[in-house]
Amino acid sequence: MEFVFTDEQQMIGETAKAFFVENATSERTRKAMAGNGIDADLWTAFCTELGLSGIAMPEAHGGAGLGQVEFAMVAEHAGAQVAALPLLGLAMASQALSAGGSDAQKAKWLPELAGGKIAACAGTDSLTVDGNKLTGTFEFVAHGGAADVFVLGNATGAWILERGAAGVTISSHVSMDQTRPFATVSLDAAVGDPLADGVKAMQAAREAGWICVAAEALGGAQETLDRTVAYAKDRVQFGRAIGSFQAYKHRLADMMIEIEQARSAVYWAACAVDEQAADVALALHAAKSFAADTFFKCAGDMIQLHGGIGFTWEHDAHLFFKRARAIQSMLGHGNWHREQVATMILGEAA
Numbered sequence: 052m053e054f055v056f057t058d059e060q061q062m063i064g065e066t067a068k069a070f071f072v073e074n075a076t077s078e079r080t081r082k083a084m085a086g087n088g089i090d091a092d093l094w095t096a097f098c099t100e101l102g103l104s105g106i107a108m109p110e111a112h113g114g115a116g117l118g119q120v121e122f123a124m125v126a127e128h129a130g131a132q133v134a135a136l137p138l139l140g141l142a143m144a145s146q147a148l149s150a151g152g153s154d155a156q157k158a159k160w161l162p163e164l165a166g167g168k169i170a171a172c173a174g175t176d177s178l179t180v181d182g183n184k185l186t187g188t189f190e191f192v193a194h195g196g197a198a199d200v201f202v203l204g205n206a207t208g209a210w211i212l213e214r215g216a217a218g219v220t221i222s223s224h225v226s227m228d229q230t231r232p233f234a235t236v237s238l239d240a241a242v243g244d245p246l247a248d249g250v251k252a253m254q255a256a257r258e259a260g261w262i263c264v265a266a267e268a269l270g271g272a273q274e275t276l277d278r279t280v281a282y283a284k285d286r287v288q289f290g291r292a293i294g295s296f297q298a299y300k301h302r303l304a305d306m307m308i309e310i311e312q313a314r315s316a317v318y319w320a321a322c323a324v325d326e327q328a329a330d331v332a333l334a335l336h337a338a339k340s341f342a343a344d345t346f347f348k349c350a351g352d353m354i355q356l357h358g359g360i361g362f363t364w365e366h367d368a369h370l371f372f373k374r375a376r377a378i379q380s381m382l383g384h385g386n387w388h389r390e391q392v393a394t395m396i397l398g399e400a401a
Contacts, residue, residue: 054318056124063106063121067128070101075132077367083135084229087197089169090135097136098167105165107259108145112161118325119259123266123317130267131274133370135230137169137194139263144170144202146259147209151252156211156244160200171198172256173236178205184218184240185210191381195234196223203236203243204253210243217241228377230370257382258324258335264378265317265338268346272313275346275353275371276306282357302356306349313338313345333395340388343379350375 056064074093083090098104107122108114115121122142129138145164148157164170171192178187189195189203201212201219212219218241226232246252283299284292320338323331350372354361361368379385 054315054322060121060124063103063117064124064128066101067103067125068131070097070103071128071132071134075129075134075136077370080133080135080230080370087223088135088194088230088232089137089197093134094136094169095167098165104141104167105145105161107142107149108161108165109149109157112157113165114145114161119262119321120318120325122259123262123321126263126266127270127273127317130270130374133230133271133367133374137171137197138267139193139231139260140169140171140198142259142263143172143256144200147172147202147204147246147252147256148211150255151209151246151248151250153247156246160211163200168199169194169197170200170202171195171234171236172202172260174204174209174253174256176205178203178238180205180208181240183242183245185212185238185243186240187238189236189238191233192236193231193233193381195221195236196232201236202246202252202256203238204246204249204256206250206253208249209246209252209256210249211246212238212241212243226377228373230374231377258331260382261335261339262317262321262324264382265313265320265342268342268375268378269310269313269317271371271374272306272310272342272346272349275349275368276303276310278367279303279306279353279356286358299356302352306352309345309348313342316341333392336388336391336395339382340385340392343375344385346371346375347379 079090103125105114106117106125107119110116126138129136141164148160171194173189173192175187175189178185199214203210203212218239220237222235224233280303316338320334323334354368354372357368360366
């Protein structure tokens with residue numbers, strides 16, 4: 052594996068960073084939080100003007116033909132601004148279709164997803180299949196309340212269902228992270244379009260989902276450090292910038308060390324998926340658990356190191372904290388991922 056970004060990858064990262072810094076402002080994010088959790092104008096610009104929505108999709112279906120490393124770079128900078136975008140659903144649904152969809156399904160849906168159609172993806176063990184009719188409940192579906200199309204599956208297959216189809220009921224919920232609200236999707240004898248290889252599709256969806264949230268967590272953690280460092284230089288107490296105090300500097304140093312370890316884990320996982328390395332499962336579990344925990348720690352430190360202002364609604368620290376806490380819990384808690392790592396390394400001794 053090569054852990055040095057190419058010139059093209061660096062350009063993608065710089066482009067994504069500039070776009071989100073300029074457009075994913077606090078004011079726009081808070082406005083989206085009061086609605087369905089999506090900044091519609093930002094999403095349109097991201098998909099149609101910037102064209103990064105198809106970065107990891109095949110060129111034959113309107114994508115850029117790149118991989119998870121490039122997508123992780125985009126997700127990292129989106130996470131740094133807590134952008135109110137349905138990026139997770141895009142990542143999971145597009146990779147599910149790319150890996151397990153038929154040629155006809157890819158030709159129909161991938162260009163639409165690249166063009167801005169909102170997708171959601173989830174799995175459940177409770178789904179029952181009777182012929183071509185699906186019955187079951189999918190809990191905690193990210194952006195399920197706003198999705199146009201769903202890729203839903205279980206251990207045996209995956210299906211595509213459109214919003215408004217007969218037998219599909221969606222119940223939106225108020226979530227801790229209002230930039231990524233959850234919904235419950237219930238199917239009652241709903242007819243779905245089965246993917247050609249549903250098992251492979253759901254595996255690809257899980258991998259893409261873990262990379263997406265891990266990369267977002269990395270970007271969020273780095274931004275909490277950057278903003279706290281900037282505050283430490285400006286805030287003066289006892290005639291000195293608070294960043295000059297030793298105890299304060301130690302906390303910042305601890306944040307930086309955790310973030311650099313998370314960065315290695317995230318891009319190790321993304322590279323492992325792209326290269327189909329033998330340790331891909333180990334890398335994915337490690338990246339999701341470590342990056343999520345790092346973000347949560349750094350977001351908490353950001354609040355404390357900002358003092359009184361860090362606890363206010365007006366300050367953005369709570370946006371990072373809530374996103375971090377949500378990422379910790381979704382797509383498998385850190386304890387579960389660490390159990391998978393322990394089992395892979397220690398076998399029965401775990």
